[in-house]
Amino acid sequence: LCAKGAYVLADSEGKRQVILIATGSEVSIALKAREALQAQGIGTRVVSMPCMELFAEQDEAYRRKVLPAGNIVRIGIEAGVRQGWDRWLLGERGREAKTGFIGMDRFGASAPAEVLFEKFGITSDAIVNMANDLL
Numbered sequence: 001l002c003a004k005g006a007y008v009l010a011d012s013e014g015k016r017q018v019i020l021i022a023t024g025s026e027v028s029i030a031l032k033a034r035e036a037l038q039a040q041g042i043g044t045r046v047v048s049m050p051c052m053e054l055f056a057e058q059d060e061a062y063r064r065k066v067l068p069a070g071n072i073v074r075i076g077i078e079a080g081v082r083q084g085w086d087r088w089l090l091g092e093r094g095r096e097a098k099t100g101f102i103g104m105d106r107f108g109a110s111a112p113a114e115v116l117f118e119k120f121g122i123t124s125d126a127i128v129n130m131a132n133d134l135l
Contacts, residue, residue: 005054006066006088010034012043018131019067019097021047021088022077025113026122030077033127042131052084067091073134075100079113079122100130 001007006021010031018037022030030046037044047066049055055063067074067088074097076085082101089099104120117123 002050003054004058004062005051005056006047006049008045008066009048010046012045013038014041014043016043016045016068016072017135018042018044018073018075019047020044020075020077020127020131021049021067023049024079026077026079029117029122029124030127032124033131036124036128037131040128040132042135044131049088052088056087069097071097073098073100073131075102075127075130075134077102077122077127079117079120080104098134100134102127102130 009027020030020034027046027048034044034046055066069091074089076082076089078085081104085101089097089101091097102122109116109119111119
């Protein structure tokens, strides 16, 4: 599945309302947020996207299967900047969904990962709060 650039790691239970798209170490944070959102009755899919470029090379049917269009909140989660994310957050045809991004908005810092994630708000609580705000 990694060879396709992105895949559904955990699907929603019930009606899908939120899609969390995460990379690398942030996938575990997305899964924790999904658990909390599902407990609130908010159907949440987690997509692992290890490589945007490989995902872009897949046919449209596959991309739509992983990131369907519609009135679904999409949140990108990456311990990096937003650059490159809009195609997948907004949708390939433009503004298909309400969107958010959890990541960095300035040059990085130096500290253990868990300290930096907390400092920059890359936490499951921040994801849950953003999802609720966007719904």
